[in-house]
Amino acid sequence: MANESNIQPNTAIDPRDLRNAFGTFATGVTIVTTVEANGTPRGFTANSFTSVSLDPPLVLICIGKSAASLSVFCDGAGFAVNILGEGQEDVAGIFATQRADKFDVADWHPGKSGVPLIDGTNAWFECSREQVVEAGDHIVLIGRVNDYAYEQRAPLGYVNGGYFTLELERSLVEAASRTAGTIIGAVLAQNDSEILLHVDKESGKLTVPSTETCSASASPAALADSLSEGGLEVSLDFPLSVYEDKKTKNYSIYYRGTATGKVPEGLRFIPIEEIDFDKIEDGAMRFMLRRYVKELRQGRFAIYLGDEYAGETRQVEEKSEAAIDV
Ligand SMILES: Cc1cc2nc3c(=O)[nH]c(=O)nc-3n(C[C@H](O)[C@H](O)[C@H](O)COP(=O)(O)O)c2cc1C
The missing domain is CATH 2.30.110.10 (Electron Transport, Fmn-binding Protein; Chain A)
Known part of the structure; x- marks a missing residue:
């Protein structure tokens, strides 16, 4: 002893x-x-x-x-x-x-x-x-x-190795969420290796769960509530992407977060290397998800602001390992 x-x-x-x-x-x-x-x-x-x-x-x-x-x-x-x-x-x-x-x-x-x-x-x-x-x-x-x-x-x-700002992102998200027709979506990861996606039964088309697909009112809380009804544990973290659909004039705000537990019907956790991006019809969603997967692998995130064709990624220049102290 x-x-x-x-x-x-x-x-x-x-x-x-x-x-x-x-x-x-x-x-x-x-x-x-x-x-x-x-x-x-x-x-x-x-x-x-x-x-x-x-x-x-x-x-x-x-x-x-x-x-x-x-x-x-x-x-x-x-x-x-x-x-x-x-x-x-x-x-x-x-x-x-x-x-x-x-x-x-x-x-x-x-x-x-x-x-x-x-x-x-x-x-x-x-x-x-x-x-x-x-x-x-x-x-x-x-x-x-x-x-x-x-x-x-x-x-x-x-x-997490990247710069962030509070004011611009907050004001954009607030402006977008005041607009009628705004869609709130969530890119939810499990163990940093799988993403929760809605899979259409007939066509196999993939979409990110949103207030539109979940028939929830346009707020992050309503989306989280709707997804967690059957026992899924959902945590929405930061805005990941804000963009405007030029045709419909609707804003889409996507949050990133995590989920674990019982998956609601129609949704599936898909390992990131198995995601078939061709099955994602919406170009902006496909771009966002590709960027998300890339950044998930690199362990760093940026917010994407723009419309569905053009935008700006507010990150975070690449820095050499040596330049980053902590
Ligand atoms: C966001 C950020 C924070 C940093 N914080 C520190 C720090 O607190 N202390 C430190 O010694 N280096 C820090 N570094 C790294 C230095 O800025 C870097 O090593 C720099 O080249 C040192 O300059 P010098 O070698 O010309 O003196 C940080 C770098 C970044 C990007």
Whole structure:
């Protein structure tokens, strides 16, 4: 018994998988900046920002030991944290690279202490270096806030390796759901490997379950209720796609979510590699589902906004593995 407490279970943690698990925690996005003794501005994109204390006013940021600017931050007198807003994905992308001209392509001005403040952000905090704490493959840099400014604007978010915004998506979904004739649908996955689809008995045509096929009123809750009547457990998560049918002027809003349990009549969980896309008549639905399957495999999602012919996918530029820290 005495030795048992010393026995550690073999919890071999796969760092890639752990990073994916950490990535489920949604954060904002910042650019942390500083300046070298010779006046060269340095900075990188970071989502590890945390407010720590009000009195004294402290914040922290974690810097990977492989960051080229690590020593400049550890040795420098201070730094600034710039909180990015909706629409600043480009600048976030640039500062997540090691390109030498980051500060030539971004608009910025020096703060009181000389550290660069990125223009057009939602907030910035100018800090002096308070403490540097060793922590595994990162260092934790704690700063004391000496000056700050902010504006209440929609933030830029980051989750599961992709950027997201709240305001635009919410307003589009709200606008669409106020329109008569709006169809709400749900792309529901089970174990990330099968999708619930309506299969027409005679033709074998496939459709995504919706308020139209379920004869439910046009709300996500009504669709979930209707699908779960027979014992299916349904969870609708984020909007996946919003588009307008140019002919009927109807909006279709598709949510993504999960389902498990007893499948209602007419519906079937189909393994993603067995989905016959030719059996999906509606072009927009086919496109959405193809994109969904691709993204399910990659483990990341974007919202699609547009009409049934053209649209924009609001994701999330592809980033190299090396550029993504957490
Ligand atoms: C959304 C996002 C968040 C990131 N957060 C951090 C972070 O908190 N800490 C970190 O060290 N790197 C983070 N990175 C990675 C750095 O931005 C990246 O490694 C950058 O190249 C470092 O710059 P440097 O090597 O020129 O110093 C993040 C990248 C992205 C895209």
